[in-house]
Amino acid sequence: MTDTSRSCQAVSSLDPAIIAQFQTLLGTANCLTDPSDIESYCREWRNKFFGVCPLVLRPTTTEQVSACIKLANALDVAIVPQGGNTGLVGGQITDRTGRQIILSTERLNRIRSMDPLSNVVVAEAGVILETVQISAQEVDRLFPLSLGAQGSCQIGGNLSTNAGGTAVLAYGNARDLVLGLEVVLPDGRIWNGLRSLRKDNTGYDLKHLFIGAEGTLGIITAASLKLYPSPRDQQVGFVAVESPQQALELFNLAQSHAGSMLTGFELMPRMGVEFAIRHLQGARDPLSDSYPWYCLLELSIFSNAVDGRALIEAILSEAFEAGHVVDGALAENKQQAMDFWHVRHGMSEVQKEEGGSIKHDISVPVSAIPAFLDQALAACEAAIPGCRPVAFGHMGDGNLHFNISQPVGADKVAFLDRWEEINEIVHAIVMEMGGSISAEHGIGTLKRDLLPDVKDPVEMELMHQIKDLLDPKGLLNPGKMLAASPIKDK
Structure with a gap:
């Protein structure tokens, strides 16, 4: 249950002498102890998880991270690694004992090298995702990981949670974008696995132990990441469909025409679009009429020999003729394409403006999405009459954020008290369909x-x-x- 009244400040039970040892190690400027400085580190942005923390460590090098972990190990002090604090399952938040310390990687923020000929960038854990994207663009390359929080989330957190996002359809999860890692182990040793090789068959591929481990096996301090050629052209369409089944038909049609050039395919309900228009600065309805469901599709063209505009027009023309699409708009320029994506990327954050929201991050086989939505929507509406489902996400890879907003005028606390009950209903349907209860957000404490x-x-x-x-x-x-x-x- 969300409880915004819970304080992040409580009496610490950590010996002041222990804090002093870390201050001697890093310097007082790199050790936050003032509750007003610490509060933002121990509060999850949705106000669902609140921790108590007497000390936040902010090392600037891998060697300093190592020294901190060695000291913590000697003193039997628990360390909670934290990147940009954008996680959604509580994995980055301390407990409420007042004995756990946060180690923030925010100051490990250097891009160590950029090699466009090898299509590799080496970035430290605290580099903001958007910074990596922009740095790649400056050398005519693409780093394809793309998330709504890309302006604040950090590479270390992205890898520790095996982040997904809107480009998984074409490029895979964060795991698929990593060539090598540098990791500080729980005993303080540094594993230097920062290889940049595309092929290296020399034993166990240890990097995959730490990607998606949510900081429980080691602290990622740097990564060698894959880059790709920049698209010569991108075409983005925002189209209306009558049902998720029609969206699935459109997806299959688009993929058959565009193949790997289809780099994004998102599904959105009318309710989610309305929330975005109502609360998201700069958002506007791309279409003049209202429809029950929408798809956002993106084509990335890498060859001047391919006419991207003609290709997306051919896809949508065939979809209209087949009855899969009832309305649509094509972005006429880069700004309009960004406006389309703005509606989709802002859909998570605006839900809190409508009161309580019970969240699910699920995946099912792509072909099962219409059946899942039919069953799960009916089950939730039967359990909570008047609830407002916002089921949206990455239809192209089978991942939906199946969120349920409270009925208008309902008591928020009473609604959120039913979190586990609704989770159980939805997850039972997911498991029957061979799906997953966590597609991209991770496990943390929530799951x-x-x-x-x-x-x-x-x-x-x-x-x-x-x-x-x-x-x-x-x-x-x-x-x-x-x-x-x-x-x-x-």
Whole structure:
């Protein structure tokens, strides 16, 4: 349940002498202790998770991160790594004991190298995603990871959560964009795996242990990332469809025509578009009439031999003739394309303006999306009459953010008290369809206790064994993703 009255400030139970040792190590300027300076680090942006933290460490180098972790390990102090604090499952927030310390990677913010000929950029963990994108553009390259929070989220957090976003359809998740990592292990050792090779078959591919591990196995301090040629042209369309089934038909048609040039395909309900128009600065309705569902599709053209405008017009012309599309608009320039995407990217943040919102980050097979929506929408509306579903997201890769906003005039606290009940309803439908309860946001604390119910028992045991091997004291982001180890309890 969300409780905006919960304070991030509480009495610390951490020995002041321990704080003093970290201040000696890093310098007082790099150790925040004033509650007013710390508050923003221990409050999740949706006001769902609140931690208590006596100290925020802000190292500027990998060696300083290593020194901090070695000291914490010697003192048996738990460390919670944090990037841009844009996570949605509580993985970056301390507990409320007042004994956990945040280690922020925000000052590890250098781009160490840019190699456009090899299509590789090496960026430190605290570099903001948008900074990597812009730096790549300056050398006529593309870094394709794209998120609504790209102006504030950081590379280390993106990789630690295996972020998804709107370009997964063409380029894959964050995991697929990594060539190598530099990681500080729970005992303070530095693993230098910053390789930039496309092919390296020399043993276990250790980087994948840390990508998506949410800071429980090590702290990512830098990464070698893949770049791609910049598109010569991009065409963006905002079209209306009568149903998710028609959206699926349009997706199949667009993919058959454009293949890998289809780099974005998003599904949005009318309710979500209305929320964006109402609350998002600069947002406007791309179409003159209202429709139940919308699709935003993007084509990226890499060859001057391909006429992108003719291609997207051919796709939509065929879709109109087949009855898959009922209205639409094509971006006439880059600004209009950005305006279309602005509506979609702002859909997450505006929901809080409409009161409480019960969230789900699910995935199902792409072909099952219409059936999932039929069942899940009916089930939620039966459970909470008058609720306002905002089911939107990355239809091209099967990932939807199935969010339920409170009925107009409903009591927010009472509505949010039903979070677990509605999650159970929705997740049951997801699992019946062979889907996932967390497609791109991760597990954190929000879904930690659900994990054993959706994972194979052997898989859970292996995860605990890896955690116990790398972090035997359990000091690195404790309580996130995995509950207390059943292996240690035996």
